[in-house]
Amino acid sequence: MKKLFFLLAGILVLTSAVNQQGDGAFDAQINTLKQECKDLIKATRYEGSKITYYNAGSKQTKSVELFMFLPNEYQFAVSTKKCNSSVTLRLYDAASDVEDRTLIKEYKNTQGKNFVFNTTELNKIYRKKMPEVERLKNLHIEYVIGSGKTGKEAIVLVMGHKA
Amino acid sequence: MKIQLSIPIVAGVLFLSACGGEEAANSDQPKVEVTVDDEAISADEDFMLPQPISLAHAFKNAGLTYVSGKTNPTSNKDSYSKKIDQLLNLGVYSTDLAYCAINNKTQEARDYLAAVQSLGTKVGLESVFSDKSLIEKFDKNLGNQSALEELIYDIQDKSDAYLQDNDLRYLAAVEFAGAWAEGMYLGIDDSRKNVKNLSVAIVDQMTLLRNTIKGLESHPSQDARLKAVIGMFQDVLATYEGFETVKKAGKNANFKAPELTVEEFDALAKKIVSLRNGIVSPAQK
Numbered sequence: 136m137k138k139l140f141f142l143l144a145g146i147l148v149l150t151s152a153v154n155q156q157g158d159g160a161f162d163a164q165i166n167t168l169k170q171e172c173k174d175l176i177k178a179t180r181y182e183g184s185k186i187t188y189y190n191a192g193s194k195q196t197k198s199v200e201l202f203m204f205l206p207n208e209y210q211f212a213v214s215t216k217k218c219n220s221s222v223t224l225r226l227y228d229a230a231s232d233v234e235d236r237t238l239i240k241e242y243k244n245t246q247g248k249n250f251v252f253n254t255t256e257l258n259k260i261y262r263k264k265m266p267e268v269e270r271l272k273n274l275h276i277e278y279v280i281g282s283g284k285t286g287k288e289a290i291v292l293v294m295g296h297k298a
Numbered sequence: 299m300k301i302q303l304s305i306p307i308v309a310g311v312l313f314l315s316a317c318g319g320e321e322a323a324n325s326d327q328p329k330v331e332v333t334v335d336d337e338a339i340s341a342d343e344d345f346m347l348p349q350p351i352s353l354a355h356a357f358k359n360a361g362l363t364y365v366s367g368k369t370n371p372t373s374n375k376d377s378y379s380k381k382i383d384q385l386l387n388l389g390v391y392s393t394d395l396a397y398c399a400i401n402n403k404t405q406e407a408r409d410y411l412a413a414v415q416s417l418g419t420k421v422g423l424e425s426v427f428s429d430k431s432l433i434e435k436f437d438k439n440l441g442n443q444s445a446l447e448e449l450i451y452d453i454q455d456k457s458d459a460y461l462q463d464n465d466l467r468y469l470a471a472v473e474f475a476g477a478w479a480e481g482m483y484l485g486i487d488d489s490r491k492n493v494k495n496l497s498v499a500i501v502d503q504m505t506l507l508r509n510t511i512k513g514l515e516s517h518p519s520q521d522a523r524l525k526a527v528i529g530m531f532q533d534v535l536a537t538y539e540g541f542e543t544v545k546k547a548g549k550n551a552n553f554k555a556p557e558l559t560v561e562e563f564d565a566l567a568k569k570i571v572s573l574r575n576g577i578v579s580p581a582q583k
Contacts, residue, residue, distance in 0.1 A: 158338075166463070180448070181455040182349055186462070187340045200345040200509065204356035204502055229550040230343070236550065265552075272502060273551035287338070294346065298444065 158287075164217060165289055168249070172212035172293035175251050179210050179295025187278060187292070191220045192285035199292060200230065201274045207296045209254040211276075214291040218246040221281035222290065226257065228265070230275055237264050239271075338465075345509045349454050350389065350477035351396035351447065353503060357485045360499035364401035368484055369394035370578045372413040381421060382523050383580045385469055388417040389476025390578055392454075397484055399446045407446065411436055418457070421469065426456045471513025472524075475531065476577055478503070478510050483574035486567045497563060501555040507535050523580070530576050534569045541566075 165186055173181070187197050203209045215222045223243050229236035239261050242250070258270045278290055354362075370390050378384045395410035411433065418427030432453070439445035461470045485500050514528045538544055547556035558566065 162463075180451045182352060183346045183458060184462070185344060185346045187344065188338045190339060196342065197340060198343050200343070202346075202348050202506060204348060204499075205352060206359065228552045233549045261552075267554075268552050271552055273505060292346070296352070298447075 161217075161287060161289075165291060168214040168216055168291045169293060171249055172214050172291055173295075175212040175249060176210040176293065176295045179297055182209070182294045182296055184291070184293045187290045189280060189288055189290075190285065191218075191280065191283055191288045194282045195280050196277055197280065197290075198231065198275055198277045201276065201294060203254060203270075203272055203274065203296070205296055206270065207298070209294060209296045210251060211253065212249065212251045212293045213245070214249045215246045216249065217289045217291075218280070219286070219288065220246065220283035222246045223279040223281075225277040225279060226252075227275040227277060228261065228268075228271065228273070231277075236275075237261070239264070239274075345512070347471075347474045347506060347509060347513070349451065350393045350474075350481065351400070351450050351454070353478070353481045354393060354396040354400055354484075356502065357481065357496070357499050358400050360485075360495040362485055362496060362499075364397070364403060365484075365487070368487060369397060369406075369410070370480065372409050374578060375413045375416050378417070378580070380523055380580070382472060382517075382521070382527065383577075384417050384421050385472040386476035386479075386527065386577045388414060388421060389473040389478070390480040390574075391417060392473070393477045393480040393484070396450060397481075399443065399450060402443055404440050404446070408433070408436055408440075414453075422466075423457060423460060426453070426460050468513070468517045471510075471516055475510050475514050475527070478506055479531075479570070479574045479577050482570045486570050493563075497558060498555055500566075501558065502551075504538055505551045507531065507538070511535060527577070530573045534566070534573055537565055537569050 169184055169186070172184070185199050187199060189195060189197060201211075213224065222245050223241065224245055225241050226239045227236050228239060239257055240252070242252075254271060257274070261268060261271055276292065280288075370387065372391070375387070375391070378387050391410050391413045395407055395414055398404075398407035398410055415427040415432065418424075432449075435449055436446065439449060458470065461467050482500065482503060485496055485503070511528060511531050514524065514531065517524055541556070541558060541562040543556040543558055543562060547554070
């Protein structure tokens with residue numbers, strides 16, 4: 136009985152060690168994607184980055200709030216290369232608790248790629264919808280993640296602005 | 299986020315029980331229950347805070363001018379003994395560095411860079427701030443404002459990367475809180491000269507306060523000093539959200555910013571000054 140207990144304990148420790156190693160590899164991949172995103176907007180001054188980690192499997196929504204206080208063009212690079220589940224990006228002018236918030240732009244089925252967008256194009260769209268607003272100062276990016284295979288996944292977002 | 303790992307452990311215990319034997323029947327077996335933190339799963343609603351130098355730029359664009367003697371003297375840097383105060387004032391000095399750099403006060407900026415290096419090293423960011431070549435790079439670019447600004451953005455980038463790689467993002471949140479308080483202090487003090495534009499910039503940057511508090515609350519060690527600091531920030535937020543003009547303005551930060559009355563503006567200014575002084579002179583609080 137004791138032998139069996141130690142065997143099980145050993146398996147637990149080994150599993151934990153393998154998972155930790157797996158996490159290390161995962162983090163290294165995320166760092167590579169972050170660098171790829173930075174390279175996509177390298178003509179800008181780095182404003183920040185946000186890695187959104189989630190456990191894939193069930194449908195879920197995550198969001199990131201961003202601030203753009205300067206009138207300069209802001210550029211955003213997103214990597215969904217570490218996503219197997221479907222990912223739709225929805226860009227809103229306010230948080231989900233604001234009833235009359237406006238959907239500015241939507242990017243469907245973005246999983247598995249890197250892509251960029253900027254405030255010049257977003258402001259154009261936004262001003263058509265909200266003529267009274269001069270420019271976007273606050274942006275809410277919603278990641279709508281579909282159901283799929285279980286596992287840890289992440290979306291990388293890097294933001295910069297032109298000097 | 300916490301994930302309970304009780305199920306596999308309980309399953310293991312059940313398996314042991316199923317193996318029979320008198321030990322399995324022993325009700326005195328210790329219960330095995332393991333809880334692990336899975337910090338890596340992001341909150342459903344997250345945020346990204348701007349760089350202090352971008353906030354300083356926004357104020358400058360709105361008309362903020364450089365006033366000598368307003369920043370936190372670098373001589374104070376050795377008086378911060380608690381980690382929280384070191385982190386907060388690392389943020390304060392980051393804003394002061396940006397404030398001097400964007401106003402072409404290069405000697406002052408150089409002094410603040412040294413203060414940022416000193417406090418940065420104290421809070422555990424040696425690998426970012428112990429780089430002796432930082433000052434050399436700074437000196438090489440004296441007189442080139444754009445290059446100095448690039449250098450400040452580069453330092454922030456390295457600092458962020460280090461904190462992210464080492465699961466220390468909550469430290470960045472405390473640093474940001476100090477940076478925000480100093481920026482607001484410099485802005486609100488100067489705004490009396492240029493109320494129209496600067497008050498818009500101040501109201502814009504008030505939208506960061508709620509997330510700044512969330513960031514402070516994410517720090518795992520909620521000691522008395524941190525709780526007191528959070529209380530000071532909450533006091534500013536409660537005052538601001540209590541203003542009639544703010545209540546009427548609605549929640550969408552992209553729409554017209556509330557125009558504070560003189561009384562509201564003065565009340566906010568008092569709170570900001572008190573908050574900032576409570577950060578740069580912690581012994582007084």
